[in-house]
Amino acid sequence: MARMLKLRIWRGDSTDGALQDVQVEVNEGEVVLDVIHRVQATQMGDLAVRWNCKAGKCGSCSMEINGKPRLACMTQVAAYGEEETITVTPLRAFPVIKDLVTDVSFNYKKAMEIPAYAHPDELAPGEARMEQIDVERSQEFRKCIECFLCQDTCHVIRDHEENKKSFAGPRFFIRIAELDMHPLDTLRNRKKTAQEEHGLGMCNITKCCTEVCPEHIRITDNAIIPMKERVVDIKYDPARWLGSKIRKRDGIV
């Protein structure tokens, strides 16, 4: 069943790089990560690629396959034509370290900027009571495997390095939404800070993030849009509008 696959791999680092063509054996049922591993073991011992679980659960092997942000472990080779060349390149929104590995530290910095969950002081461990239907809203966002494909595809930062400072990206909008919808979280104004400090307003809901999410989280419909709607409510309430102007911080309106 084995056949030869034409694979084109971007190799290089932050200074320089180019696509390299290789031919590699591929067997029935194999995913793109399998053939990359075969290239690594037989032809390019120092080919850099991240991976961990190989089952779509850890979000490590994010890359662009024929230009689309995807998990290499969940992309079947058979999904492409037998004669087709498969091209694998590093995530475009992040600086390249080497070959298919990029510097994703942007995401970890943003994670540190989102205020943590705040548990009610009066609620001792074991005393929490929540309805399943109420936890499910946040659970959808907690499915996130942090593959950062949504961050990679988001055009606010994909080709706009300058926006990164003021824009947390879809991954962190669902983190904020998750906390905002958490039945017990006591921190107020999460939507407002999403707008004012994390760049929610820069998102113009093209839903690219939702399309690439391997966990099928409805990022735009269930997290971003509901938050935007509530922020609008708050902004057009004259009393709140005035209050927000008085305490307004620099940057986003």
Add this chain to the structure above:
Amino acid sequence: MSELERHSYDVLVIGAGGAGLRAAVEAREAGLRVAIICKSLFGKAHTVMAEGGAAASMGNVNDNDNWMVHFRDTMRGGKFLNHYRMAELHAKEAPDRIWELETWGALFDRTKEGKISQRNFGGHEYPRLAHVGDRTGLELIRTMQQKIVALQQKDGKQYASMESNVKVFAELTITDILKENGRVSGAYGYWRESGAEVLFEAPTVIIATGGVGKTFKITSNSWEGTGDGHALALKAGANLVDMEFLQFHPTGMVWPPSVRGILVTESVRGEGGVLTNTAGERFMFNYIPDVFKEIYADNEAEADRWYVDQDNNRRPPELLPRDEVARAINSEVKAGRGTEHGGVFLDVSKRLSAEVIKKRLPSMWHQFFELAGVDITKEPMEVGPTCHYVMGGVEVDPDSAAAVGVPGLFAAGEVAGGMHGSNRLGGNSLTDLLVFGRRAGIGAAQYFKSNGKNPVSDSAIRTAATRIQAPFDREGGENSYALHAELQEVAHNLVGIIRTASELEDAITQIADIRKRSANVSVSGGRKFNPGFHLAFDLDNMLLVAESTAKSAILREESRGGHTREDFPGMNNKWRQINHISSFDGVQVNVRQQALPALPKELFDLFDIHELEKYMTQEEIAKGGTN
């Protein structure tokens, strides 16, 4: 050469899975400055793969449950080879550790009363596993990852920077634990990204590196499971206990080949999945061992009734402990009743509706649909055993998680031995991480407060640095990928699920040969993110682990839990009193016998005497526990 990067911390946690992160939280809350080392990115550790749940006797679904029942189940599952004190602490503290996660933001599935829901699992008498669908491990790791961030934010308000007291070093590998004057002084390693070397000066080191699965050909473990902590501990002078016990999870994927070994959660059986062979027979009824006959149903009607009425029916045999189910599947396939791909069928589609399956087992549905083209709501899955977990590990003091024999060294989670005896029950690992991760953090903090700093010497640094450079200085040597594949083949064929003396002897010789050749590994390319270079060090670790496993396995002349000897098929009560202790003399691994600590009277009395007679010798029974 540029100047060596140095860091100084009170405690260094090697490993950022559940145990490492829980230890880091505790150590920070005790006031220590903590460095966390991840071999991959933060939040990607193998804990994310844990699917089924975390076992804790909260009694939310069946209020007959309590720590004593959980303790009994754990000891039975481990065939009474567990360190009783670890099993006791685990059973007692697990509920608090789960509730604590809720105060950090975790969102478990709920019961109708709004409490944390609990599901059935193999070997657990009552529904006991707190869960989030089938992605419980992800919830644990994310909750603790976010708790670390919360601690950093708190520090940021008080100190110069958010990372002043807890810092995560991602994509860094530790190659040596350093010692001065017989005590831990720090650790040495390299950044995976640049290949640059790093020194950590830290008088306490907590090892939380997880498992060894990558030693085997078919495994559910990711590339990280290369026994790093086991080997680091051995080389630092610590012992490993009972390394012959490996858990082959009964249900890994078997087809297509590229996904072979990937885990199929036990929750599939917990939710009602049945195992059948190609003749359509529900074969598990033929494999109920005598010790379990009283609690498992011997007919389909009763087994099916159990799903709706657990008080008046015995459990289905699909929910026997993992070692029993794995051996049964292995036997069916060997007898020619397996599928063409060497597995058996696991079917949940006949008991549950498509909607319920997608809700309770969402990632399983996704995994089979995407990777195997199988819709588990309509068709059966093909499954077979996969190397999943090592019960053996660093010998520790149960209360403090301190490694025996090395002051300043601690170990928690899968890398520590003793807790699970000869076989781990599903769901016990996630609470093991939390219970003993926390205890290791406390243990390290107490040690640090009474012992203080222990500076690293220049000679220790030189030795560690020389080792890292060596593979680059050799030319035309062995290829680390090829040697790794050879080791996996040997481990799989000769030290696998069924073992015999002659094959183990063969394995010991072959492992020694591969180890000799591995001293001559050379790597191509530079130091920058070079997987061939990384594998050279992982390989060293796997070889030590494999040697320890093979040498322990050949000595244990009985079959128990995760160690099955074709030439000694039965369980022997005399062997239950013996632990195998591996140590390293700088050249090879040596294994000796040591007495297993006996059950104290109050724990002995928790069991029915007739049950204990199945496991213990007459003399032990007559003694009735120690006091």
